[in-house]
Amino acid sequence: MSIRLIDISKNFGQFAALHNINLDIPAGELVALLGPSGCGKTTLLRIIAGLETPDQGRVLLKDEDITGQHASRRGIGFVFQHYALFRHMTVFDNIAFGLRVKPRRERPAETEITKKAHALLELVQLDWLADRFPDQLSGGQRQRIALARALAVAPEVLLLDEPFGALDASVRKDLRLWLRNLHQELNVTSIFVTHDQEEAMEVASQVVVLNQGRIEQQGSPDAIYDNPVNAFVSKFIGQTNILHVEQNDAAWLKSAGLVFENPQGIYAHVRPHDIDIEKMSATSASPLILKDWQHLGSSIRIELVNPQLEGSGGSLYAEMSNRRFKQLNLNRGDRVAAHIRQAHWFD
Amino acid sequence: MTQSSIMPGFRPALAFTLGYLTLIVLIPLSSLLFTSLQLDWNEYLDIMIDRRVLAAFRISFLTSLAASVIAGLFGFVIAWVMVRYPFAGKRVLDALIDLPFALPTAVAGVVLATIYQPGGIVGKWLIDNFGLQVAYTPLGIVVALIFIGIPFVVRTIEPVLQEFDTTMEEAAACLGASRLQVFAKIILPNLFPAVLTGVSLAFARGIGEYGSVIFIAGNLPYVSEIAPLLIVIKLEQYQYAGATSIAFSMLIVSFLLLLGLNLLQRRLRKRSGQI
Amino acid sequence: MQAPSSTAGNAIVRIGNRQALRDPLWLRCALIGVAVGFIVLFLCLPLGLVLYQAFAKGWQAYFQALSEPDTVAALRLTLIVALATVPLNTIFGIAAAWAITRFEFPGKSLLTTLIDLPFSVSPVISGLIFVLLFGSQGWFGPWLSAHQIKIMFATPGIILVTVFVTFPFVARELIPLMQEMGNEEEEAALSLGAGGWKTFFLITLPNIKWALLYGVLLCNARAMGEFGAVSVVSGHIRGLTDTLPLHVEVSYNDYDAVGAFASASILAGLAVVTLVLKSFLEWKAR
Numbered sequence: 001m002s003i004r005l006i007d008i009s010k011n012f013g014q015f016a017a018l019h020n021i022n023l024d025i026p027a028g029e030l031v032a033l034l035g036p037s038g039c040g041k042t043t044l045l046r047i048i049a050g051l052e053t054p055d056q057g058r059v060l061l062k063d064e065d066i067t068g069q070h071a072s073r074r075g076i077g078f079v080f081q082h083y084a085l086f087r088h089m090t091v092f093d094n095i096a097f098g099l100r101v102k103p104r105r106e107r108p109a110e111t112e113i114t115k116k117a118h119a120l121l122e123l124v125q126l127d128w129l130a131d132r133f134p135d136q137l138s139g140g141q142r143q144r145i146a147l148a149r150a151l152a153v154a155p156e157v158l159l160l161d162e163p164f165g166a167l168d169a170s171v172r173k174d175l176r177l178w179l180r181n182l183h184q185e186l187n188v189t190s191i192f193v194t195h196d197q198e199e200a201m202e203v204a205s206q207v208v209v210l211n212q213g214r215i216e217q218q219g220s221p222d223a224i225y226d227n228p229v230n231a232f233v234s235k236f237i238g239q240t241n242i243l244h245v246e247q248n249d250a251a252w253l254k255s256a257g258l259v260f261e262n263p264q265g266i267y268a269h270v271r272p273h274d275i276d277i278e279k280m281s282a283t284s285a286s287p288l289i290l291k292d293w294q295h296l297g298s299s300i301r302i303e304l305v306n307p308q309l310e311g312s313g314g315s316l317y318a319e320m321s322n323r324r325f326k327q328l329n330l331n332r333g334d335r336v337a338a339h340i341r342q343a344h345w346f347d
Numbered sequence: 348m349t350q351s352s353i354m355p356g357f358r359p360a361l362a363f364t365l366g367y368l369t370l371i372v373l374i375p376l377s378s379l380l381f382t383s384l385q386l387d388w389n390e391y392l393d394i395m396i397d398r399r400v401l402a403a404f405r406i407s408f409l410t411s412l413a414a415s416v417i418a419g420l421f422g423f424v425i426a427w428v429m430v431r432y433p434f435a436g437k438r439v440l441d442a443l444i445d446l447p448f449a450l451p452t453a454v455a456g457v458v459l460a461t462i463y464q465p466g467g468i469v470g471k472w473l474i475d476n477f478g479l480q481v482a483y484t485p486l487g488i489v490v491a492l493i494f495i496g497i498p499f500v501v502r503t504i505e506p507v508l509q510e511f512d513t514t515m516e517e518a519a520a521c522l523g524a525s526r527l528q529v530f531a532k533i534i535l536p537n538l539f540p541a542v543l544t545g546v547s548l549a550f551a552r553g554i555g556e557y558g559s560v561i562f563i564a565g566n567l568p569y570v571s572e573i574a575p576l577l578i579v580i581k582l583e584q585y586q587y588a589g590a591t592s593i594a595f596s597m598l599i600v601s602f603l604l605l606l607g608l609n610l611l612q613r614r615l616r617k618r619s620g621q622i
Numbered sequence: 623m624q625a626p627s628s629t630a631g632n633a634i635v636r637i638g639n640r641q642a643l644r645d646p647l648w649l650r651c652a653l654i655g656v657a658v659g660f661i662v663l664f665l666c667l668p669l670g671l672v673l674y675q676a677f678a679k680g681w682q683a684y685f686q687a688l689s690e691p692d693t694v695a696a697l698r699l700t701l702i703v704a705l706a707t708v709p710l711n712t713i714f715g716i717a718a719a720w721a722i723t724r725f726e727f728p729g730k731s732l733l734t735t736l737i738d739l740p741f742s743v744s745p746v747i748s749g750l751i752f753v754l755l756f757g758s759q760g761w762f763g764p765w766l767s768a769h770q771i772k773i774m775f776a777t778p779g780i781i782l783v784t785v786f787v788t789f790p791f792v793a794r795e796l797i798p799l800m801q802e803m804g805n806e807e808e809e810a811a812l813s814l815g816a817g818g819w820k821t822f823f824l825i826t827l828p829n830i831k832w833a834l835l836y837g838v839l840l841c842n843a844r845a846m847g848e849f850g851a852v853s854v855v856s857g858h859i860r861g862l863t864d865t866l867p868l869h870v871e872v873s874y875n876d877y878d879a880v881g882a883f884a885s886a887s888i889l890a891g892l893a894v895v896t897l898v899l900k901s902f903l904e905w906k907a908r
Contacts, residue, residue: 012638051517053639071520071642078521084514088536098522101532146518153522354805355818360721364733367714371786372739378754378761379747421660428657430635431643432650440658442901443665448840449893449900450669451847452745453867454886457874458668461675468671469663494664513635513643520642529642555744558849558867562874575746579854582750587759594747601742 001062001156001189002027003048008057010043010213017043019213021057025206030183031191032204036236040213041193042081045159048191049078061157077150079160083142085134091145092130095120098153120148123182140171147179151186160192164199176203197237201225209233231346234269241275241316243268243343264345272301275318276339279328286337288316290330300325304338383595386588394592399568400577404596407574410485411553414492415500419546421493422500423538429501430508444501447494452558459491460562483565488573491559496549503545507538540615547608551601672890675883687884695861696869696885702777703852703865704845707784711841715792716834720826723800724808734797740789749854752783775857780865783851788841795837799830832907839903843896847889 008021017040025031033041046052048059050071058067066074086094095117099108108116121127124144134142143163150158163179164172180203183190194200200207201221209216209224209232217229228234235242243253245266253268280286293302296319304316316338330336383391394400428434429441447455463470463481473479481487515537519529557575564571574597581590637643645653677684687693718737722730740748754760756773766773773779807829811821827834849867856863864872866885873882 049521051521051640051642053641071517072523072525074521075523076521078518080514080518082512082514084512084518086515086519086533087512097519097524097532101519101522101524101528149518149522353809353812354724355812355821356720357725357727360717361725361727364714364718364721367717368733368736371782371789372736375751375755375786376739376743379751382754421656424653425657425660428653431637431645432654434654438901440661442897443661443669445897445900446665446669446893449843449847449896451849451867451870451889451893453849453870454672454847454889454893455668456849457870457882457886458671458675460874461879462667462671468667494668497660497664509635511635513640517640517642526645551742555747556850557744557746558853562871575744575850578746578750582753582854585759587754587757590750591754594744594750597744597747601744605742 003157003189003191004060004063005044005048006058006060008044008047008054008059010040010047010052010054017213018047018054021213021215023208023215023218025189025191027062027189028187029189029206030180030204031206031208032200033191033193033208033210034197034200034236035195035210037195039210041195041210042161044210045078045161045191045193048157049076049159050074051078075153075156077153077155077158079143079146079150079158079163081162081165083134083146083166085142085146085149087134089133090130091121091126091132091134091137092117094134094145095149095152097149102153116152120152123151124148138171139167140175143167143175147182151188155188158188158190160190162194163192164194164196172199179203201237209236211236228269228344231267231269234344234346239272239317239319241270241272243270243316265347267346268343269346270340270343272317272319273299274341274343275316276341277302277304277318277320277328277330278337278339279330280335280337282335284335284337286335288336288338290332290334290336291315292332293325293330295322298322302330304336379591379594379598382587382591386592390588391592394589395596399572400574400593402569403572403574403577403593406485406488406571407554410488410573411492411550411556414489414553415496415546415550417489418493418496418500418549419542422497422545422549423504423542425497426501426504426508430505444498447496447498452495452556453562455494455559456491456562459494459559460487463487463490463563482563483567483571485564485571487563487565488560488571491563492549492553492556495556495559496553499548499552500542500545503548504538504541507541511537540612543611543615544608547604551604554597554601669890669894672883672886675879676887678883679880683880684884684887687878687881688888690881692861692864693869693881693885696864696866697888699777699780699864700846700866703781703784704842706781707788707845708838708842710785711788712792712834712838714789715796715837718793719796719800719830722797723803724805737793737797738790740786745787745848745850746854748787748851749783752779752786752855774855775859775863777863779855780852780863783855784845784848787848787851788844791841791844792834792837795833795840796830799833800826803829832903836900836903836907839896839899843892846892 003023003025005021005023008018009016010018021044033044035041043052047054050066050069054067058065060066061074061076086097089097096113099113099116102108118127118130121130124147126141126144126148129137129141129145134145137145143166147160147163160179164175167175176199179192192203201224204221206218207221207224208218211232217224217233219227224233225237228237234240245253245268277290287306288304289307291303291305293300299319299321302318302320302325304318306316318338425444429437429444460482461467463473465471465474465480465482467482470480470482473481479486481490511534515533516529519533520526524532555575557573557579560573561576564573564576566572566576574593578590578593581587581593635643676687718733721727722734753774755762756766756779757763758767758774760774763774773782807825808821811825812818816824846865847867848865849871852865853868853871856865856868858864858868858872860872866889870882870885870889873879873885
């Protein structure tokens with residue numbers, strides 16, 4: 001079910017949480033609302049669910065205006081950051097809750113409810129926990145139960161608030177892939193909120209980057225990574241070297257292959273893997289010295305410095321494959337030349 | 348906390364604590380225990396199955412029960428309003444909840460009697476409009492015990508309500524539950540242990556309450572005479588055995604009540620997997 | 623028996639416009655109406671009526687009632703009882719909290735339970751146990767009368783029973799607070815060479831002062847206002863063993879409404895001051 005947000009604004013007292021948000025989410029997508037904490041992403045999610053009312057603007061669900069509708073009538077599933085499982089009910093009763101509170105006419109028979117709840121428990125692979133209470137579960141188990149509970153009422157849209165935020169790093173990795181697969185299986189329009197760009201890129205089919213209550217960019221993970229529209233998105237997504245063309249030594253930037261005869265701004269943003277390195281002789285004119293490197297698993301990150309430059313502007317990070325690094329046969333203190341393959345320009 | 352060798356004053360502090368506790372609390376309380384144990388079983392039974400004593404116990408229990416349940420109901424509403432709704436003058440009203448703790452019981456007693464006596468402000472209105480006499484009837488006892496019990500209920504529920512995980516309510520709403528269903532299926536079950544504790548505290552206090560009750564009760568034997576008053580009457584007649592028997596029975600009952608409550612709380616918590 | 627200390631009125635759950643938590647307007651109004659109505663009828667009305675009745679026959683009658691020798695004697699006795707009781711239980715409360723929260727020893731939780739015991743005893747029974755000890759037929763009765771020592775129906779008995787009734791107040795405020803505080807600060811002071819008393823006055827006391835005052839306040843209110851227990855051991859000798867609450871009872875039973883409510887107004891004033899200070903201390907302790 002598609003969602004359309006039209007001109008949504010929300011203030012908390014003096015603080016403007018959301019400014020004129022316009023957003024279209026096509027049916028069947030898995031969308032990440034990505035941004036630093038306090039950027040308004042959770043507020044936006046809660047407005048879609050009907051847990052908050054916007055000061056201005058409309059929420060459309062499949063072209064139907066639901067702005068004034070109570071949360072209980074929207075048919076939108078919500079998974080809370082801390083799960084909000086009903087602690088006085090068993091796992092089974094938690095999942096059955098949404099079916100049992102339906103009006104008598106729509107309510108399925110108890111046998112039907114039992115069947116459906118067990119099917120959902122199997123879907124989240126936790127059927128053996130049906131009689132436990134939430135306090136007896138691990139974080140990852142609670143997360144999956146909360147998801148199963150939200151799915152019980154067959155929502156048209158599923159919203160997840162920081163779904164992996166409260167989990168251990170190792171559990172988080174597993175659940176990310178699991179959620180992505182589950183979404184492909186169910187194909188229900190889903191939006192999740194996260195502050196972790198890696199998580200957003202890995203799980204989502206569409207990413208919406210928010211900052212200070214405004215949408216900075218919306219697009220596929222590829223589009224956002226390869227073509228950030230502004231400095232914020234470029235800095236927020238992935239690693240970036242930020243070069244100030246007027247401050248930094250024009251000579252070495254030029255020697256590094258950066259084309260700035262036609263600069264489109266003051267700052268050049270360069271991804272580490274867009275920098276290639278060449279070993280030079282000790283007497284070469286290149287001002288760059290290899291200072292140190294770190295293993296990142298499949299790749300190597302190399303720190304280059306320009307000793308002639310004062311301050312922080314002098315470090316440059318490059319990334320390359322292990323194999324390439326071994327071929328170069330570099331040592332600390334070696335003089336090197338850098339070649340910048342691509343840069344994004346911003347003011 | 349770990350035992351700290353450099354912390355001074357363990358021996359004097361503990362010695363003083365134990366000595367003072369023994370002198371002020373343990374020895375006096377043991378006097379009741381030993382005096383009771385010296386009683387002849389038949390003598391004890393004779394005292395306890397006396398019609399007037401039985402009537403006093405029945406009145407004390409029924410009025411305390413009624414008052415604690417009513418206090419539980421109103422206390423719940425007050426706690427809910429205090430925690431959930433903002434409105435002007437709330438802080439003053441909230442501070443007033445503790446009045447029954449701070450106001451000496453004798454003062455409460457004479458004031459309540461004055462208000463609810465047939466010529467009093469509320470008493471006259473109740474008689475004129477409903478033909479209902481409160482003072483000098485068991486109803487008067489209930490009124491006094493509601494007054495005494497209300498802070499126990501409110502102050503037990505309030506902190507639990509403040510700590511209540513409100514996202515559970517939101518989750519239930521997202522699942523399609525109406526506000527009434529949220530209240531009945533989410534809020535009430537989670538607050539029930541606290542309500543039960545508050546009501547039991549009010550009940551236990553009500554059974555032993557004396558000062559605020561005797562003025563409004565009228566103290567008619569068999570009708571509105573409470574058990575603690577009977578202890579006082581027996582003492583005034585130097586019937587130590589009688590007074591001790593009644594007191595001992597009251598303590599046993601209170602003890603059983605608290606024990607039962609603890610077991611019930613434990614079961615409630617066990618049921619929700621918190622042990 | 624004593625309810626948990628209040629933390630209310632300050633920490634309110636912020637609803638704002640969290641739609642799912644909002645009750646319908648009519649319900650909110652109705653519930654606020656019920657709560658406010660109850661508080662006004664059951665709590666404000668009695669408080670107001672004390673003053674109304676005390677001044678029913680004018681200022682002169684009020685002050686005349688207060689200056690009666692029996693009233694003055696009752697007030698004096700009430701102050702003496704409070705002055706004797708409160709310091710004793712305060713010292714005990716500090717000592718008990720220090721022993722329980724700063725050291726590990728067997729039977730600690732039993733000790734903590736025993737300290738709360740007086741709260742679960744009916745006031746009348748609290749009086750009774752001292753009669754069983756010191757009354758003419760009590761354990762020490764014969765010995766006391768042989769040595770001409772009067773405890774029952776005299777000031778010492780009233781003080782003893784008041785100490786019993788107000789026993790837990792200070793300790794139960796301090797124990798949870800000092801437990802939570804831990805003893806790192808004190809250990810730091812001690813390791814820097816401060817002595818035991820110095821550590822207590824410079825480190826512990828500043829940290830616990832508001833809770834201590836809170837406990838003292840509640841202890842004092844109860845000490846001045848205790849009725850049932852004192853009534854049992856006092857013997858009701860006018861001008862001699864009547865405390866202010868007992869004097870209220872006696873005047874009321876003599877149909878001396880102004881006298882009863884004049885004395886009651888002092889106690890009600892004490893209650894109001896207690897409530898105001900209590901709110902202040904709760905605010906301070908935060």
